[in-house]
Amino acid sequence: MIPFTLISIAIVAGLFFGMMLFLEVGRRIGLHRFAKFGEPARAGVGVVDGVVYGLLSLLLGFTFSGAAARFDHRRELVANAGHAMEIAWDRTLVLPEADRQPIRDAFKRYVDALIASYTRRDRSDPFAEPPSVETARRDVWDRSVAVCIAPEGEKSRMLLLPALNDMFGVIYQERLARRIHPPVAIFAMLGIAALASALFGGYGLAKSSVRNWMYVTGVAATVAMTAYVIIELEYPRLGAVRVDNMDRALIDLRATMQ
DSSP states (O other): OOOOHHHHHHHHHHHHHHHHHHHHHHHHHHHHHHHHGGGGGGGTTTHHHHHHHHHHHHHHHHHHHHHHHHHHHHHHHHHHHHHHHHHHHHGGGGGOHHHHHHHHHHHHHHHHHHHHHHHHOOOTTTTOOOOHHHHHHHHHHHHHHHHHHHHGGGGHHHHHHHHHHHHHHHHHHHHHHTTTTHHHHHHHHHHHHHHHHHHHHHHTTSSSSSSOOHHHHHHHHHHHHHHHHHHHHSSTTSOOOOOOOHHHHHHHHHHTTO
């Protein structure tokens, strides 16, 4: 499996060099038309440029804002999962003393498997629940149900089982949130708008016989870096942008489970 960071860098590099190419193509087209038709070849350039640049700005703002909002939501879900986990752990105290420790040991194995799954990046499907987590989750639930339906565990039934259900539900929501992204058409339209902007920008720059490299590379690099940040925010557990601070809260909680 190709590392996600390499894929995102390749996409951004392709966008950067694509914009550089289209800037040069637009410039050469502009030079050719100016040489053939003179100043009338610039008629309507500002109007068309404004429409394309406005569309690019809208798409960049829309995708960046959405990616940042989803990133914050995922961090919130991790925090909620930690809170639900702490409540469920505390409620294991209501279990009969003879059955409490085996369930607590299973609970700790589940938390260990969950934390390990947050740091692994070598799975073919990084958004699916790993078998180790599923096995540990079922072990906790089956053991808890077996104790709670017994006569001596009736007092813990109304406290522990709902807490476990809430904990598993929040963790499932966090895993599901990793799959929620804008349609591919949005990203495709963003790339098309960036290349179109570069083409029209190069055409507008053709009036000067000297290439303004700082302007050309600056525009392409700014758009490409913005696209890179958007991609990283959309997939925070796969690339350079992480939610390690929130994961650290789970690790600290695990350290208290003695």
